[in-house]
Amino acid sequence: MSFSDRIRAELKRAALSIGAPEDVEPLLERPRDPTLADWASNIAMVLARPLRRKPAEIAVAIRDNVNLANAGVDRIEIAGPGFLNFRLDPVAVAATVRDIVAGNENYGRASDGGNAPVVVEFVSANPTGPLHVGHGRQAALGDAISSLLEWTGWNVSREFYYNDAGVQIDNLELSVRAHIDAKGGEAVIPAGGYHGDYVREIALRFDGAMDEGVREFAVRMLRAEQDLDMQAFGVKFDTYYLESSLYTHGKVQQAVDRLIENGQTYESDGALWLRTVEYGDDKDRVMRKRDGTFTYFVPDVAYHLTKWERGFTRAINVQGADHHGTTTRVRAGLRALDLGIPEGYPEYVLHQLVTVVKNGEEVKISKRAGSYVTVRDLIDWVGRDAVRFFFLMRKGDSPLIFDVDLARRQSDENPVYYLQMAHARMSGIFRVGEIDASQMDISSVDLSALTEPEEQALIKQLIDFPAEVRGAAAALEPHRITSYALETARLAHQWYHKHHVLGEPEPIMSARLALARAAQIVIRNTLHLLGIAAPERM
C-alpha cells in the first residue's frame, strides 16, 4: 500500500468521524510546488458546504483526528484557503527503495484487469500498399496501449484485421495488370487504381508461370512487406483476421439474419436499412444496397461480433480520426443484435492524422498518387526508438507534425537519447564499479543515508510509477508515460551530476548504489512499456 493510499484511507476515516457524508472520497495530489508539501488534500474545502463550517475549521478538526504515523507522514500543515499539506518522513521515503529493487521488472505492475481478455485492434491496413506514417502512429499507440493493459493485469490479444477481398483489392489487381501489359513501358492505371512505384515492382516480379494469379501474388507480396515493416518496428501481432473469412464462414449473413429477425431493419427504395437512429445515429443506414451487396459497415459489425463471441468482453480499436464516422453505426449494429453487448463496445482510441514535413514542405500522403513516406522510411532515417518515442510523446487527440529533417538533424539532441542516456548512466555506475546489479542484495543496506534533496526528489518520483501506469492504462494514454519517463530521467541526471556513488564512505555508497539500481529499474520499465530499447551503454 502506497503512502498516498494510506493517507487517503486515514483521511476518509477522520472525515467520517466529524460527520462527513458517507460517499466522501478524499482527493490527494502532488502540489505543483514541491516545497509546499509531498501530498496535499482539498478535503476541508470540499466538506465546507455539506458540513456548513469554514474550511479552516474543518482542516483543524481533521488534522487533530488523523493518525498518520505509520503512513510515513512527518508533518501536517494547514495552508492557503484550507489545504491539508502532508510532508513525508525522509527515512520512510528512502525505505521504499527496497520495495522498488525487490519488485525489479515487475515494479509498477498491477492486477486491476483480473486477467480478463481484451482485444486491441490496430494498424489493420489493407494489403494495397506499404504502411504509411499514420499506420506508424497506430502501431506505436496500439502496442503501447497493449503493454499498459498487460501491466495492469489484462490478458491482451493484439489483432490485425484486413480486407483481402473488396473493391480496393480489385483495383490493386487491375493496377498491377496494367503494368504487366505495358511490359515496362508507360502503364495506364485505371481510375481508382494505385500509382505507387511498388505496383510496378510487383508487376516486374510476377511470373505468369506461377501457380497463383496476379491478385493473390500482389496481396501476398504486400502482406509480406507490411509484416517486415512491423517487424522492423518491433510490433508483434497475436492474430490476423481476414475480412474474407467473415463471408466464407457465413458470419456476415448470420449477423444480417439476426438483425432482420430482431425487427431492426426495413426495406425502402429497394435497399435494406438498419434502424441506427434507435441507437443514437443521426440517420438510418443502408445495410444492403440495391445491387444486393452489403455496405462496408455490415462486415464490420459481423467482425466485431466475432470479437465478442471469441470471449473478448472488452475490445479496443486504435484508428485514425477519419474513421470516427463509423463508430456510432458499428456500435448501433452490435446493440441491435440484442446479444448483451454493452453500449460502449468496442472502445475507440482515435488519433488525429500525421503530417510529414520534409525539406520544409508538406509531403502529401496518398496511396493513389504514389507519393508518400512509409513507416520504413522513418525508421531508416531516425531509428525505431526515436520514431516510437515521437509518436508516443503527444496525445492522440492532437494532430502530429513529423518534421523529418528536424528529427534527423537533431538526432543527437533527441529526447529519446536523453532518456536512454539516463538508463545508460545508471548502468554505467555498476559497470565501472564491477558490480552485478541484478545480484545485488540490499536487504541490510541502511537506506536512511539517502537524505540529499536530489535523492529525496528522485525517490518520490520513483514511488509514483505504479500510479502513473495505472492512470495511463485507465485513460488509454501512453503519452503520460513518455512525460513521466522524461521527468524521471531529468531527476536521475540531476542526482547523478551532483552526487557521486562509487568511492563514497559507507553507508552512503551502498545506499546510493541501491538508489541507482531503483532508478535504473524504473527507467528501464518505462522504456519497455513504450517499446523502446534500454541500452546499458551508448
Added chain:
RNA sequence: GCGCGCGUAGCUCAGCUGGAUAGAGCGUCGGCCUCCGGAGCCGAAGGUCGUGGGUUCGAAUCCCGCCGCGCGCACCA
C-alpha cells in the same frame, strides 16, 4: 449546415477526471568539463491559456455563444 477533435512561451507540446505563483523540450542569452560518460548540469529572458459570458471558495480544466484550424458527414471502403 450538422457531428467529433483542437486553439497554452518564438517553435513543438504537457498540464494527471476544478486547486496554491502556468510547465517541459527546442530556439535565444549567460555560466559549469582533474570527476561513476558533457548525448550532461545550473541560470536568465519569454504568457491576456483564441475570445466573450456563466457555474463557485477557486477555472487552462466544467457549461453556453462567437472566431480560427483539422477530420468526418454516399446505396465508397
